[in-house]
Amino acid sequence: MRKVIEGVTEMLLNRNIKPSYQRIKVLEYMMNNRIHPTVDQIYSALQNDIPTLSKSTIYNTLNLFIDAGLVRLITIEENETRYDIDTSNHGHFKCVECGEIYDFSINIDDLEAKGISNFKINDKNVYFRGVCSKCHKM
Amino acid sequence: MRKVIEGVTEMLLNRNIKPSYQRIKVLEYMMNNRIHPTVDQIYSALQNDIPTLSKSTIYNTLNLFIDAGLVRLITIEENETRYDIDTSNHGHFKCVECGEIYDFSINIDDLEAKGISNFKINDKNVYFRGVCSKCHKM
DNA sequence: TATATATTTGTAATGATTATAAATTAGGAT
DNA sequence: ATCCTAATTTATAATCATTACAAATATATA
Numbered sequence: 001m002r003k004v005i006e007g008v009t010e011m012l013l014n015r016n017i018k019p020s021y022q023r024i025k026v027l028e029y030m031m032n033n034r035i036h037p038t039v040d041q042i043y044s045a046l047q048n049d050i051p052t053l054s055k056s057t058i059y060n061t062l063n064l065f066i067d068a069g070l071v072r073l074i075t076i077e078e079n080e081t082r083y084d085i086d087t088s089n090h091g092h093f094k095c096v097e098c099g100e101i102y103d104f105s106i107n108i109d110d111l112e113a114k115g116i117s118n119f120k121i122n123d124k125n126v127y128f129r130g131v132c133s134k135c136h137k138m
Numbered sequence: 139m140r141k142v143i144e145g146v147t148e149m150l151l152n153r154n155i156k157p158s159y160q161r162i163k164v165l166e167y168m169m170n171n172r173i174h175p176t177v178d179q180i181y182s183a184l185q186n187d188i189p190t191l192s193k194s195t196i197y198n199t200l201n202l203f204i205d206a207g208l209v210r211l212i213t214i215e216e217n218e219t220r221y222d223i224d225t226s227n228h229g230h231f232k233c234v235e236c237g238e239i240y241d242f243s244i245n246i247d248d249l250e251a252k253g254i255s256n257f258k259i260n261d262k263n264v265y266f267r268g269v270c271s272k273c274h275k276m
Numbered sequence: 277t278a279t280a281t282a283t284t285t286g287t288a289a290t291g292a293t294t295a296t297a298a299a300t301t302a303g304g305a306t
Numbered sequence: 307a308t309c310c311t312a313a314t315t316t317a318t319a320a321t322c323a324t325t326a327c328a329a330a331t332a333t334a335t336a
Contacts, residue, residue: 020283020332039323054285059324076263078213079293079323093254104253108264111249115242116231118271126246127263133256158301158314177292192316197293217292217324 015068025049026061027070030085036074036092036101038082076101076127091126097135104128153206163187164199165208168223174212174230174239176220214239214265229264235273242266 008027012019025046030037033045039058046053062083065071074082076094082101084092089109093102108124146165150157163184168175171183177196184191200221203209212220214232220239222230229244246262 018282018333022284052285055323056286056325057284060284073216075213075216078211078216078219081216081323091251093251093257093259095257096260102254102257104251106249106251108249111244111246113229113231113242113244113266116240116266116270118274119231119233119240119266119268120274121231121266121268122234123268124266125264128251128254128257128259129261129263130257130259132254136256136258156302156313160315190316193292194294194317195315198315201294219292 011070015070017064017068022050022053022057023061023064026058027065027085030071030083034085036082036084038080042083074101074127076129089124091128093128093130093132095132095135096129097131100132102132149208153208155202155206160188160191160195161199161202164196165203168209168221172223174220174222176218180221212239212265214267227262229266231266231268231270233270233273234267235269238270240270 008024008031009019011027012023017023026042029042029045035041037045039055039062042062043053043055043058046058062071065083066073069087070085072084072087074084074092076082076092086103089106091104091106091108093104094100095102106126108126146162146169147157149165150161155161164180167180167183173179175183177193177200180200181191181193181196184196200209203221204211207225208223210222210225212222212230214220214230224241227244227246229242229246231240231242232238233240244264246264
């Protein structure tokens with residue numbers, strides 16, 4: 001049995017999203033750069049490929065992807081919205097020194113959450129803040 | 139042995155914050171209304187007591203409290219910053235129907251976070267989103 | 277090819293937060 | 307009590323991210 005790697009165009013079509021050039025490029029960028037980018041990072045990176053690109057398009061596209069479950073919003077800091085192509089359950093660590101966001105695996109479902117029984121839970125988020133090993137050495 | 143209840147004025151003095159009228163009122167509000175309020179909620183609630191109150195003061199005061207470790211920032215939604223007087227380790231649940239934020243207790247330290255060994259962790263945050271039992275019934 | 281629809285773009289509007297400077301308040305020294 | 311200094315509050319302007327909107331462009335269909 002062979003695992004078929006889903007291309008970005010197929011990813012979009014599977015979710016009934018028309019694969020326009022801009023959408024393909026944004027999704028491609030997120031697949032290839034797993035850095036939980038901000039809108040500005042995506043915008044800057046794609047300007048070579050799409051000189052006429054508008055920031056509105058990035059916002060539109062990302063909101064579309066979120067609704068389709070293709071990407072996830074990360075709001076560790078109030079002023080800095082980031083987007084994650086990895087929608088599986090995992091935690092995020094933000095280094096307050098270098099600003100980088102690291103993924104870590106965590107079994108959130110193992111935890112018992114007292115006080116919210118009978119609540120319908122849609123999504124779970126875990127994020128830590130601190131200093132990463134790289135910055136800690138210095 | 140008797141548990142001495144710390145008054146808001148003492149809470150401020152203990153952290154070397156001058157207990158001005160505005161600061162006392164903001165802290166008092168947060169102690170008496172454990173609803174993870176927004177700046178606007180605090181502002182509206184205090185206008186009877188302090189008719190000349192400015193929103194800048196609320197922002198200044200809350201930032202001061204955060205630096206002093208008196209309150210904690212909650213950023214579940216990107217556009218909606220909330221403040222929590224309970225700085226102990228606990229989780230937050232936001233109901234997408236009624237908007238209310240519930241506390242729940244959770245032992246985050248029981249979890250093993252793979253991939254960030256040797257990282258210095260300053261704070262841990264857990265938040266869930268979904269529908270609360272009240273809204274779910276309807 | 278013509279027409280309808282979807283997408284992208286650029287600009288303006290919105291809203292939350294911060295910056296700044298003036299006004300007010302509080303505290304200490306005389 | 308009065309004066310002086312420093313801290314705090316206030317009001318306004320500035321900033322910045324995001325959304326709204328309408329025109330322009332591209333795409334699909336008949």
